[in-house]
Amino acid sequence: MFAQSTLTASQSGVASSIEQLSTGLRINSAADDAAGYAIAQRMTAQINGYDQAGQNANDGISMLQVANGAIEQMTRNFQTVRTIAVEAANPVYSLSDRQALQLQINQLIANNAQIAQQTDFNGSKLLDGSFVNQQLQIGANANQTMMLTIPPAFPQSSGTATVQEPLLQATTSGSPVGAITAGDLTINGVSIAGSVAGGQAGQSSASAWAIANAINAANIHSLSATASSSIAASVTGGANIAAGDLTINGIAIGAMSGANGGALANSAAAAIEAAAGSTGVSASAAGGNLTLSTTDGRAIQIGASGSAGALNLISTNGAVTLTTTVSTAQSSIVIGGANPGNAGFTPGTFHAVASGGTAPVAVAVADTIVDVSSTANAEQSISYVDTLIDNCNGLGAYLGASQVALTAIQSTLANSSVNLSTAQARIEDTDYASATASLVRGQILQNASMSMLTQANALPGNVIRLLIRG
Numbered sequence: 001m002f003a004q005s006t007l008t009a010s011q012s013g014v015a016s017s018i019e020q021l022s023t024g025l026r027i028n029s030a031a032d033d034a035a036g037y038a039i040a041q042r043m044t045a046q047i048n049g050y051d052q053a054g055q056n057a058n059d060g061i062s063m064l065q066v067a068n069g070a071i072e073q074m075t076r077n078f079q080t081v082r083t084i085a086v087e088a089a090n091p092v093y094s095l096s097d098r099q100a101l102q103l104q105i106n107q108l109i110a111n112n113a114q115i116a117q118q119t120d121f122n123g124s125k126l127l128d129g130s131f132v133n134q135q136l137q138i139g140a141n142a143n144q145t146m147m148l149t150i151p152p153a154f155p156q157s158s159g160t161a162t163v164q165e166p167l168l169q170a171t172t173s174g175s176p177v178g179a180i181t182a183g184d185l186t187i188n189g190v191s192i193a194g195s196v197a198g199g200q201a202g203q204s205s206a207s208a209w210a211i212a213n214a215i216n217a218a219n220i221h222s223l224s225a226t227a228s229s230s231i232a233a234s235v236t237g238g239a240n241i242a243a244g245d246l247t248i249n250g251i252a253i254g255a256m257s258g259a260n261g262g263a264l265a266n267s268a269a270a271a272i273e274a275a276a277g278s279t280g281v282s283a284s285a286a287g288g289n290l291t292l293s294t295t296d297g298r299a300i301q302i303g304a305s306g307s308a309g310a311l312n313l314i315s316t317n318g319a320v321t322l323t324t325t326v327s328t329a330q331s332s333i334v335i336g337g338a339n340p341g342n343a344g345f346t347p348g349t350f351h352a353v354a355s356g357g358t359a360p361v362a363v364a365v366a367d368t369i370v371d372v373s374s375t376a377n378a379e380q381s382i383s384y385v386d387t388l389i390d391n392c393n394g395l396g397a398y399l400g401a402s403q404v405a406l407t408a409i410q411s412t413l414a415n416s417s418v419n420l421s422t423a424q425a426r427i428e429d430t431d432y433a434s435a436t437a438s439l440v441r442g443q444i445l446q447n448a449s450m451s452m453l454t455q456a457n458a459l460p461g462n463v464i465r466l467l468i469r470g
Contacts, residue, residue: 027428036427043424049140050417057410060136060148061403063121068399070119070127071153075392077108081370082385088372089379098373105370116154127153138409140416146409148402153395154388172333173321174344179205180214185337185345187322190220192337201249202229202280202298208318209297211343215322222324223333227297229318233290235265239310246311247303248272248279248292261288268311294318320344 030037087093088101116127125131129152135145181194195210203209208227215225235258243255246268256271258264265285272283272292281300283292290311292300297320302313320343322333335345370385371377 040424040428043420043427046140047417047420047424050413050420053137053139053144054410054413054417056137057406057413060138060146061406061410063124063126064399064403064406066121067119067126067150068396068403070115071392071396071399074112074115074153075389075396077112078385078389078392081105081108082382082389085370085372085378085381085385089375089382091375101372105372109370112154116152119153126150136406138406138413140413146405150399151395153392171321171323172335172345173319174346175319176206176208176211176317176342176344178342180211180339180342183337184339185215185343186335186340187215187218187223188220188334189336190218192218192343198298200280200298201251201278202294202300203296204299204301204317206317206342207297207299208320209294209299212297212320215320224323226321226323227318228294228321229297229300229316230291230293231300231302231313231316233292233312233314235261235268235285235288235290235311237261237310238264239307241268241307241310245304245306246271246308246313248275248281249299249301250303251275251278264310265290 027033027036027040084101084105088098093101117125119125119127124134127150131148131150134148136148138144138146179195180192183191184194185192192214195205195207195214197203197205197207197210208229212225212227215223238257238259238261240257241255241264244252246253246256253275254271256264256267258267262285265288268290269283269285272279272281276282280294280296280298281292282294283290285291290313292313294300297318299317300315302315304311304313322345324333335347337347340347370381372381
């Protein structure tokens with residue numbers, strides 16, 4: 001019985017090893033590893049989601065490429081129209097000459113109107129103004145989407161119209177560690193002058209206030225710098241702190257005390273708030289948590305002696321946030337310079353993404369007519385065609401920025417899929433060294449068990465033969 005049981009167990013082990021080696025999987029069913037099977041299946045769902053989202057991003061890129069190709073052709077046509085209008089502004093042409101020029105213009109304008117109305121991707125019109133608030137699924141899970149709106153590429157009505165162009169936004173933040181000098185920091189190719197201290201407490205040249213002022217003084221197109229400064233501390237125990245033991249921005253703070261953390265935090269907030277007019281720092285407390293902040297981003301420099309260390313306050317120079325929001329692609333933030341780290345920034349490019357908002361943009365429109373029947377009309381047409389070209393340029397820039405964003409998303413999704421697939425493989429793939437060793441061991445045990453079972457089956461016969469001989 002024991003030999004039979006051992007043989008059955010070894011046969012089961014051999015079968016399991018053969019299955020693992022032949023399939024390449026350690027987990028072939030939930031019975032092999034219930035927890036591992038569940039984890040691997042969840043990973044499979046995520047991997048499939050990443051792969052499909054990446055394909056979605058590629059489809060979006062293809063769609064934008066179709067739209068951009070149409071815009072490029074429209075721009076070339078408008079450039080030709082403008083050249084003809086400049087030509088017609090010359091008074092040397094006869095009436096018949098102008099009629100020929102007008103015919104050529106009308107054909108080009110009609111061609112652009114046709115492009116705007118007929119350009120589509122898989123049945124969806126792209127440039128006629130109907131492609132509004134379309135969501136691209138760019139993630140493996142629900143609500144991971146990217147909103148796309150393509151403004152109309154060609155105006156169709158008379159007068160002046162206002163269209164809503166999507167806003168793109170780029171942002172980055174940094175915490176200054178020191179003052180900056182000219183050349184330390186460049187933003188979008190513009191060199192920032194050195195930071196200058198202010199006349200009030202905490203407005204040192206190393207403060208976020210001073211660095212934000214230096215950046216804003218450079219008047220970089222569509223970019224603004226804002227400064228903020230705050231400290232949050234948890235007060236866990238009571239203490240009696242004498243007047244002057246705590247200083248903020250060089251200003252002595254009055255006495256404060258509390259039997260526990262909550263009481264001390266409340267007392268400290270009141271004392272700090274009383275000196276806010278001199279320090280520029282406000283304070284509040286709740287549940288033992290003490291918060292210090294400024295309205296202009298000046299530094300909060302803490303000096304602590306005696307028992308003031310119980311407040312757990314740490315100095316800060318504040319933080320500077322750069323933001324650019326426009327309705328064209330030129331909204332990325334490029335950080336450079338000899339020492340941008342002093343301002344708290346890391347060199348690199350921070351790309352624009354759709355902010356979800358729109359901006360009203362006025363465009364001049366007409367009934368697809370550019371009139372060059374006279375010199376005066378031709379002069380007016382030049383300005384009008386310039387607005388059409390600018391509209392195409394802005395739209396092309398937006399489409400290009402969206403392609404860049406989708407390309408980055410696709411790359412991230414591909415990387416996530418590869419990394420998660422690797423993690424999944426560690427869970428469910430066969431360890432061939434271990435499985436091969438188990439197979440050899442099982443085969444040896446199986447052969448030994450079969451031999452022992454044969455011997456065990458022969459024992460009763462041997463006993464009978466002995467009895468017969470006796």
